[in-house]
Amino acid sequence: xxxxxxxxxxxxxxxxxxxxxxxxxxxxxxxxxxxxxxxxxxxxxxxxxxxxxxxxxxxxxxxxxxxxxxxxxxxxxxxxxxxxxxxxxxxxxxxxxxxxxxxxxxxxxxxxxxxxxxxxxxxxxxxxxxxxxxxxxxxxxxxxxxxxxxxxxxxxxxxxxxxxxxxxxxxxxxxxxxxxxxxxxxxxxxxxxxxxxxxxxxxxxxxxxxxxxxxxxxxxxxxxxxxxxxxxxxxxxxxxxxxxxxxxxxxxxxxxxxxxxxxxxxxxxxxxxxxxxxxxxxxxxxxxxxxxxxxxxxxxxxxxxxxxxxxxxxxxxxxxxxxxxxxxxxxxxxxxxxxxxxxxxxxxxxxxxxxxxxxxxxxxxxxxxxxxxx
Numbered sequence: 001x002x003x004x005x006x007x008x009x010x011x012x013x014x015x016x017x018x019x020x021x022x023x024x025x026x027x028x029x030x031x032x033x034x035x036x037x038x039x040x041x042x043x044x045x046x047x048x049x050x051x052x053x054x055x056x057x058x059x060x061x062x063x064x065x066x067x068x069x070x071x072x073x074x075x076x077x078x079x080x081x082x083x084x085x086x087x088x089x090x091x092x093x094x095x096x097x098x099x100x101x102x103x104x105x106x107x108x109x110x111x112x113x114x115x116x117x118x119x120x121x122x123x124x125x126x127x128x129x130x131x132x133x134x135x136x137x138x139x140x141x142x143x144x145x146x147x148x149x150x151x152x153x154x155x156x157x158x159x160x161x162x163x164x165x166x167x168x169x170x171x172x173x174x175x176x177x178x179x180x181x182x183x184x185x186x187x188x189x190x191x192x193x194x195x196x197x198x199x200x201x202x203x204x205x206x207x208x209x210x211x212x213x214x215x216x217x218x219x220x221x222x223x224x225x226x227x228x229x230x231x232x233x234x235x236x237x238x239x240x241x242x243x244x245x246x247x248x249x250x251x252x253x254x255x256x257x258x259x260x261x262x263x264x265x266x267x268x269x270x271x272x273x274x275x276x277x278x279x280x281x282x283x284x285x286x287x288x289x290x291x292x293x294x295x296x297x298x299x300x301x302x303x304x305x306x307x308x309x310x311x312x313x314x315x316x317x318x319x320x321x322x323x324x325x326x327x328x329x330x331x332x333x334x335x336x337x338x339x340x341x342x343x344x345x346x347x348x349x350x351x352x353x354x355x356x357x358x359x360x361x362x363x364x365x366x367x368x369x370x371x372x373x374x
Contacts, residue, residue, distance in 0.1 A: 001029050001334070001335060001336065001337060001339065002027065002028045002029020002030070002331070002334050002335070002336045003028055003029055003331060003334040004025060004028040004029040004030040005029040005030075005334070006029075006031075007025075007029070007030040007031070007080050007081065007174070008030065008031050008033075008078060008079045008080050008081070008356075009022065009025055009026075009030045009031065009032040009033065009079060009080065009081040009082070009083060010033055010035060010072065010075050010076055010079045010081070010082045010083070011032055011033065011034045011035060011056070011082075011083050011084075012035050012072075012082070012083065012084040012085070012086070012091065012096065013034050013035060013036040013037070013040075013058075013345075014084065014085030014086065014113070015085070016052075016085070016129075016154070016158045016162070017085065017113050017158045017159060017162030017163040017166065017190065018083055018084065018085030018113040018163075018166065019034075019050075019052040019053055019085075020052045020158070020159055020162075020163040021083060021111070021113065021162075021163040021164075021166040021167045021170070022034065022056065022083055023051075023052050023053070023054060023055055023056075024163065024164075024167050024327075025081070025083075025167065025170070026054075026055035026056045026339070026340075027055050027327035027336050027337070027338065028327075028336060029334065029336065030080075030081070031056075032055070032056035032057075033056065033057060033059055033075060033079075033352055033356065034053065034056050034057065034058045034059065034343075035059050035061055035063075035072060035075075036058055036059065036060050036061075036345040036346065037060070037061075037062070037063065037345070038060045038061075038062055038345070038346065038371045039060075039345060040344070040345035047342055047343065047344040047345065048320070048322070048341060048342055048344075049322065049342065050342045051322065051324050051342060052342075053342040053343065054319075054324075054338055054340060054341060054342045055338055055339055055340050056340060056343075057340065057343060057347070057348035057351075057352040058343040058344070058345055058346055058347050058348055058349075058352075058373075059346065059348060059349045059352050059353060059370070060345050060346025060349050060370065060371040060372070060373060061349075061364075061369065061370050061371075062368060062369055062370075062371070063094050063096075065367070065368070065369040066095075067363075067364060067367060067369040068364070068369040068370065069094060069095045069096060071353070071358060071364060071369065071370070072096055073095075073096070073100065073101070073104050074104075074357075074358055075353075075356055075358070076096075076101045076104055076105050076108060077104040077105050078105075078356060078357060079105065079108060080107070080108070080109065080174060080177075081108070081109045081110075081111060081170055081174060082096075082101055082108060082109070082110050082111065083111040083112075083113065083166070083170070084096070084110075084111070084112060084113070085112075085113040085114065086114075087114065087123075087124060088112075088114065088117075088118045088119070088123050088124065089124075091112075098110045098185050102183060105183070106181070106182060106183060107177050107181060107182065107183045108183040109170055109173040109174050109177055109183050109184065109186065110183065110184070110185045110186065111166055111169065111170045111173075111186045111188065112185060112186060112187055112188065113162060113163075113166045113188050114187075114188070114189050114190070115127040115128070115129075115131065115132045115157075115162075115189065115190045115191060116132070116189060116190075116191055117187055117189030117191065117192060118185075118187045118189075122135075128154075129154040129156070129157035129158045129190065130151055130154075130157070132157045132161065132189075132190040132191040132194055133152075133156060133157045133161075133194050134149075135191055136161075136191050136192075136194040136195035136198070137195065137198060138156060138157070138161070138194040138195070138197060138198055139151075140212075140214070141198070141201065141214065141220060142214070142220070143214040143215060143220075144214065144215040144221050145213065145214060145215030145216055145221075145222065146215070147214070147215070149214070156194060156197070157190050157193075157194050158190065160193070160194070160197060161190045161191075161192075161193030161194030161195075161196070161197055162188065162190040162193055164193070165188045165192070165193035165196070166186065166188035169186035169187075169188050170186055173186050218242070222267070223242075223261075223267065224261075224267050224270040224271035224274055225239060225240075225241045225242065225247055225250065225261060225270070225274075226239065226240055226241075226242060227239055227271070227274075228300060229274055229275055229277075229278035229279075230275070230278065230279060231278055231279065231281060231282055231283040231285075231286060232279055232280060232281055232282050233282040233283060233284075235282070235283035235299065235300065236283070236299075236300035237278055237283060237286050237287075237290075237297055237298070237299055237300065238297065238298050238299075238300050239274070239296065239297050240296040240297075240298075241295055241296045241297070242296070245294065246294055246295060246296045247261060249293055249294050249295040250295040250296070250297060253289060253290060253293060253295055253297075254274075254277050256273060256274075256277055258270055258273060259273075283299050283300075286299070287299045304316050304323045304324075304325075314326055317338070319338045319341065320341035322341075324338070326338075344373050345373060346370075346371045346372055346373035347373045349361075349365070349370050349371060349372040349373070350365065350372050353370065
């Protein structure tokens with residue numbers, strides 16, 4: 001299933017963006033083998049709810065054991081891709097760096113996922129999503145006028161600036177390797193990806209149509225016709241009526257006498273008018289009014305909401321007793337799906353190693369180099 005059917009990936013288990021990227025590769029059809037330490041690593045909950053680990057099998061190997069490292073290299077020799085999310089130098093110290101892997105498989109695409117990148121003054125420093133966004137300037141963009149930067153969970157850095165760039169890099173290098181016969185290293189850094197995401201706004205900044213001050217621009221709540229408004233029941237509606245025809249529809253449906261929006265001096269009064277208007281009805285009432293119109297107004301829903309559009313597209317699905325997002329994007333011919341629930345570490349050790357052609361599985365299990373979870 002999926003357009004990557006036949007592609008084999010070895011994942012050296014980590015946290016955050018690397019697992020999410022490997023989840024995407026698995027949902028695209030790749031056979032992803034997740035190599036975990038015995039007992040697993042840092043987790044936010046029980047294994048069956050670590051949804052970023054879905055779609056692939058888990059093998060537990062003690063990478064302090066030379067036999068386990070040799071086993072990983074055997075798997076690498078059969079793989080198209082390896083993904084790791086360690087600090088720079090850790091994979092090398094394990095004996096699983098790019099040089100060792102390319103020695104056994106010159107065509108291997110070696111994907112590296114970090115926050116700061118493989119080089120630079122901060123490459124050995126700790127960090128999290130918020131730090132990478134802060135340094136790249138992306139965090140500076142988010143917030144209201146006169147207020148501090150607002151934290152967008154870890155979606156913008158870890159997953160948008162991290163995982164998606166990792167996957168793009170891996171797919172591009174995989175495509176190139178099939179022609180050249182040579183693999184390469186993909187250095188995916190969240191600080192680079194989150195900076196790259198600001199490209200459009202960097203152009204606007206250079207051209208004078210974007211200001212460094214938060215909350216003073218078209219897309220950062222500076223414009224009253226691109227903002228969120230509280231309803232009478234304490235919920236919110238999102239307004240994105242940028243184009244003139246959409247704004248005219250917004251004003252018509254609200255039934256208001258709005259000042260000229262093209263005069264920035266009118267923005268505070270227009271914001272006040274919209275705030276007072278949306279506070280007159282519930283979110284459900286506004287949703288019904290704007291449903292199917294071109295006013296670009298939508299209800300702000302909680303996670304895994306049941307809006308009819310989401311239901312019709314099966315944007316959220318129930319798999320293995322858990323509500324979760326369906327794979328994206330969608331393909332007309334090579335359909336994707338969630339094939340495996342998130343496994344406990346080592347759940348598939350014996351079967352997966354055998355399927356990948358490892359001959360001495362029993363000896364690995366007996367020695368403790370490999371562990372089969374109950």
